[in-house]
Amino acid sequence: MEKEIVISAHKLTKKFGDFIATNEITFKVYAGEIFGFLGANGAGKTTAMKMLCGLSIPSAGEATIAGFDVYRETEKIKQNIGYMSQKFSLYEDLTVVENIRFFGGIYGLSNKELKSKSEALIKTLGLEKEVDKLVGSLPLGWKQKLAFSVAILHEPKIVFLDEPTGGVDPVTRRQFWDLIYDASDRGITIFVTTHYMDEAEYCDRVSMMVDGYMKALDSPENLKKTHGAATMDEVFFDLARGAQRQGD
Amino acid sequence: MLAVTLDKIIKVYDKGHLAVDEVSFSVKQGELFGLIGPDGAGKTSIFRILTTLLLPDGGKASVMGFDVEDDFKKIRETVGYMPGKFSLYPDLSVEENLTFFATLFNTTLAENYDLIKDIYVQIEPFKDRRAGKLSGGMKQKLALCCALIHRPTVLFLDEPTTGVDTVSRKEFWEMLKRLKTQGITILVSTPYMDEATLCERIALIQDGKILSIDEPQNIIAQYPDPLYAIKSERMSELLKHLRKHPEIKSCFAFGEYHHISFKKDDEAVHKSLLQSLETKGHKQLDFKTMEPSIEDCFIRLMN
Numbered sequence: 001m002e003k004e005i006v007i008s009a010h011k012l013t014k015k016f017g018d019f020i021a022t023n024e025i026t027f028k029v030y031a032g033e034i035f036g037f038l039g040a041n042g043a044g045k046t047t048a049m050k051m052l053c054g055l056s057i058p059s060a061g062e063a064t065i066a067g068f069d070v071y072r073e074t075e076k077i078k079q080n081i082g083y084m085s086q087k088f089s090l091y092e093d094l095t096v097v098e099n100i101r102f103f104g105g106i107y108g109l110s111n112k113e114l115k116s117k118s119e120a121l122i123k124t125l126g127l128e129k130e131v132d133k134l135v136g137s138l139p140l141g142w143k144q145k146l147a148f149s150v151a152i153l154h155e156p157k158i159v160f161l162d163e164p165t166g167g168v169d170p171v172t173r174r175q176f177w178d179l180i181y182d183a184s185d186r187g188i189t190i191f192v193t194t195h196y197m198d199e200a201e202y203c204d205r206v207s208m209m210v211d212g213y214m215k216a217l218d219s220p221e222n223l224k225k226t227h228g229a230a231t232m233d234e235v236f237f238d239l240a241r242g243a244q245r246q247g248d
Numbered sequence: 249m250l251a252v253t254l255d256k257i258i259k260v261y262d263k264g265h266l267a268v269d270e271v272s273f274s275v276k277q278g279e280l281f282g283l284i285g286p287d288g289a290g291k292t293s294i295f296r297i298l299t300t301l302l303l304p305d306g307g308k309a310s311v312m313g314f315d316v317e318d319d320f321k322k323i324r325e326t327v328g329y330m331p332g333k334f335s336l337y338p339d340l341s342v343e344e345n346l347t348f349f350a351t352l353f354n355t356t357l358a359e360n361y362d363l364i365k366d367i368y369v370q371i372e373p374f375k376d377r378r379a380g381k382l383s384g385g386m387k388q389k390l391a392l393c394c395a396l397i398h399r400p401t402v403l404f405l406d407e408p409t410t411g412v413d414t415v416s417r418k419e420f421w422e423m424l425k426r427l428k429t430q431g432i433t434i435l436v437s438t439p440y441m442d443e444a445t446l447c448e449r450i451a452l453i454q455d456g457k458i459l460s461i462d463e464p465q466n467i468i469a470q471y472p473d474p475l476y477a478i479k480s481e482r483m484s485e486l487l488k489h490l491r492k493h494p495e496i497k498s499c500f501a502f503g504e505y506h507h508i509s510f511k512k513d514d515e516a517v518h519k520s521l522l523q524s525l526e527t528k529g530h531k532q533l534d535f536k537t538m539e540p541s542i543e544d545c546f547i548r549l550m551n
Binding site: 039040041042137139140141163166167168169170171172174177181185195196197198199200201202220231232233236237240241243245 | 263285289384385410441503551
């Protein structure tokens with residue numbers, strides 16, 4: 001059976017002057033897959049993610065996201081993906097329900113869809129008492145769970161998660177991954193970066209960026225075998241320790 | 249004398265949010281002490297109170313015997329502080345930043361060079377570069393040098409490894425170990441539970457309250473139940489099945505395995521669980537005892 005491909009990148013490259021931030025990365029991501037995008041600081045992860053989200057035009061190479069081209073169809077890409085990061089997720093000075101309405105509207109949901117979806121979402125997350133509270137007043141873990149749910153409100157093909165669980169307590173971090181599993185079960189493809197190596201284990205496949213190159217791509221189990229490592233932490237260390245670049 | 253003491257410290261922000269709720273602990277001289285907890289636990293508020301940048305709303309605290317309210321000037325002269333947010337001058341060069349902070353404390357780069365040498369040599373090739381143009385890892389090293397340049401008695405490091413990859417995190421902890429041998433007391437905070445075992449003593453903190461204070465090994469030894477790791481080839485479903493099983497006391501995902509404990513722990517219960525999972529179609533079940541980690545302890549204390 002041929003698996004549906006939702007991200008396909010071939011020698012995707014981004015240069016800033018002489019500096020090659022992302023260097024000919026080639027990979028595929030399949031529908032419903034949880035794809036871990038790991039790498040050392042400055043390895044070129046953010047640059048690659050921006051290209052995949054249609055926010056930055058590549059210098060060379062090809063890629064399609066949900067079937068859309070990263071050079072010519074960036075607006076189509078944006079409509080078919082969800083995005084959240086630790087740094088930017090929701091508007092702190094809007095209430096819970098206002099954020100849901102705002103992002104749902106941006107993603108093109110009708111008023112009717114918005115109403116039913118936001119009610120369902122609030123119920124799933126148990127936020128009934130918090131609907132009219134400002135998002136800024138919620139604990140970080142709740143914010144992150146809400147941000148993720150908002151990012152997939154329009155049932156995108158793919159959701160990009162940039163360090164979604166940074167600084168989140170260990171219990172909420174696991175609840176967050178329950179949400180990821182649910183979304184993946186519904187066929188949403190998850191593209192996620194993290195600094196927690198236990199979370200790398202939750203991915204179907206994990207890629208490792210080092211100095212702009214994609215140095216490894218395999219299931220956590222195979223990566224551990226190949227590197228003779230007991231944990232993903234050791235795999236990461238083995239691959240990244242020779243890194244020359246130190247970025248943000 | 250204790251290097252740092254806190255006695256029922258309270259901090260309340262607007263709208264009555266209790267950020268620090270009667271926190272008490274102390275740090276011995278020369279100790280490497282870790283404050284371990286997620287964002288919003290109150291770590292930064294505690295650091296700001298100890299470095300006299302924020303007044304507590306209740307309780308008493310001291311650093312090297314000086315009271316944080318009455319003797320704040322004395323504390324400022326003696327401590328080093330590396331805030332969680334990069335706070336050096338981005339438009340001064342590496343060397344200018346260091347010279348600036350040395351001058352503020354009436355000292356020179358040359359005078360205390362031996363203390364920062366190990367760290368500084370790594371950024372010295374870029375000493376003419378503006379601090380704002382440095383990479384994350386290099387900014388972190390420069391900030392540490394600036395916090396050390398006056399040979400502080402106590403060094404406060406607020407989340408120095410947040411957002412830093414695992415290789416740089418390991419290097420940073422190596423640097424701290426070397427500083428400790430110089431007799432500097434270090435109070436460090438981190439949201440990464442796996443860094444807890446690198447400290448001599450730790451306080452686990454959540455929602456402004458201390459959950460536990462002890463040596464990491466002792467906190468682990470106090471875990472009340474035998475803990476087991478289990479995996480199959482379908483981890484997501486395994487988690488759901490385990491949660492529904494009547495004999496399971498606690499159960500959560502933990503990297504490659506799920507960690508579980510039982511209400512009543514004996515071999516018959518283990519056997520019946522494994523049998524029940526096999527009938528639910530789980531193959532290649534791997535079940536073994538394991539030593540709890542600090543993160544296991546934290547999860548248990550949170551519930």
